[in-house]
Amino acid sequence: MRLFRSIYQGLDDRYQFTPLLEKNLTKKWVPRTLGWAACLGGLSAFVFLIQVFTGALLLIYYKPDPARAWDSVTFIKSNVPMGWLIQRVHAVGANMMIALVIMHMCRIAYYRIYRPPRELHWISGICLLGLTTFTAFTGYLLPWTNLSYWGASVGTEIPGAMPVVGEQIVTWARRGPAISGETLGFFFAMHVWVLPAILVALMGLHFAMIRRTGISKPL
Amino acid sequence: MSDTTPQPPPTPPIDDGRRRLCKLAVGGMAVVSAGTVGYPIITFLKLPKSMRPEESVEIPLEELSADAAKWEEHAGRQIAIILVDGEPLAFDGACPHLGCVVLWDGATRTFKCPCHGAAFNDQGEPIAGPVNSPLRRVKFTVQDGVLKLT
Numbered sequence: 001m002r003l004f005r006s007i008y009q010g011l012d013d014r015y016q017f018t019p020l021l022e023k024n025l026t027k028k029w030v031p032r033t034l035g036w037a038a039c040l041g042g043l044s045a046f047v048f049l050i051q052v053f054t055g056a057l058l059l060i061y062y063k064p065d066p067a068r069a070w071d072s073v074t075f076i077k078s079n080v081p082m083g084w085l086i087q088r089v090h091a092v093g094a095n096m097m098i099a100l101v102i103m104h105m106c107r108i109a110y111y112r113i114y115r116p117p118r119e120l121h122w123i124s125g126i127c128l129l130g131l132t133t134f135t136a137f138t139g140y141l142l143p144w145t146n147l148s149y150w151g152a153s154v155g156t157e158i159p160g161a162m163p164v165v166g167e168q169i170v171t172w173a174r175r176g177p178a179i180s181g182e183t184l185g186f187f188f189a190m191h192v193w194v195l196p197a198i199l200v201a202l203m204g205l206h207f208a209m210i211r212r213t214g215i216s217k218p219l
Numbered sequence: 220m221s222d223t224t225p226q227p228p229p230t231p232p233i234d235d236g237r238r239r240l241c242k243l244a245v246g247g248m249a250v251v252s253a254g255t256v257g258y259p260i261i262t263f264l265k266l267p268k269s270m271r272p273e274e275s276v277e278i279p280l281e282e283l284s285a286d287a288a289k290w291e292e293h294a295g296r297q298i299a300i301i302l303v304d305g306e307p308l309a310f311d312g313a314c315p316h317l318g319c320v321v322l323w324d325g326a327t328r329t330f331k332c333p334c335h336g337a338a339f340n341d342q343g344e345p346i347a348g349p350v351n352s353p354l355r356r357v358k359f360t361v362q363d364g365v366l367k368l369t
Contacts, residue, residue: 057263079269082262 031217040104045203047097054090064188066181069144094136101129113216124206131199138191141184153179276368283307288323293368298357299323303341307366310343311355330354
């Protein structure tokens with residue numbers, strides 16, 4: 001204990017962590033009238049972190065190849081120690097994250113927090129909801145089960161209802177006329193890198209904006 | 220004249236025990252939480268049983284032939300099994316010179332090292348090149364026509 005304290009003291013002398021921590025954490029007072037529902041956004045971010053870590057663990061064994069994807073997920077669930085737990089947490093976490101983001105959005109809408117000066121908070125939030133949904137959707141295909149195959153099939157069908165460009169979007173998203181190994185590779189890239197990277201960037205922006213305007217104080 | 224200003228009673232000492240108990244409780248909860256999160260993660264990173272290298276290697280004797288060496292990986296070493304007068308012999312394939320894995324030449328019945336030209340006869344004894352020591356013999360057992368490296 002004394003060792004940790006002296007290490008912290010040494011670092012603090014040089015880089016002054018304490019005022020930073022006090023300003024942002026230990027002495028940052030939140031409005032008294034704020035309820036627990038104000039945590040929903042932060043909880044979404046927390047679940048996102050869980051997804052990042054469990055996802056990184058699953059990536060050790062997962063193989064984005066139509067011939068091996070299902071086997072690799074089955075291997076994780078039945079052979080890797082605690083693999084079933086990590087896989088379940090990642091799958092349930094995705095649903096949790098969507099639920100939390102939507103609950104967060106409902107609270108903002110109910111209390112009309114989207115009003116000036118927080119319009120861009122709302123718009124970036126809607127984009128974050130969209131990205132969260134897309135990330136979950138692309139992840140759903142990865143185990144390459146019948147359910148995920150048809151889920152992706154139906155999901156990519158949706159933009160087909162759009163006039164003129166609909167069919168092209170469907171073909172683009174599927175990397176061809178139907179769900180195939182190419183779709184799996186595309187969804188994999190989207191799920192593990194592209195969408196999370198955009199998500200992180202937008203989350204940073206979202207949080208920075210809240211820091212600038214301050215949290216909305218209820219009466 | 221006496222000083223009649225009432226003195227405040229001495230403050231009782233702070234009950235440090237309760238404070239310590241609270242700290243201990245919070246610390247305990249932190250440790251339990253870290254354990255519940257950390258244990259599955261560390262367990263997940265362990266090598267699954269099915270991926271661990273085989274403890275022992277078993278080779279049926281009929282797979283061995285007089286002119287070709289049978290190579291098997293065992294405990295991280297390349298093991299060569301050859302037949303000498305119908306009797307199996309197992310050698311660690313690493314050349315005692317600098318550790319290159321030797322090759323079996325069935326025509327001359329010698330192990331030849333591709334790195335520096337060392338050569339060994341079918342007993343593992345050095346016959347040429349920059350070596351003085353023989354190839355390391357590897358122990359094995361034969362039971363019911365199956366050779367087992369242990």
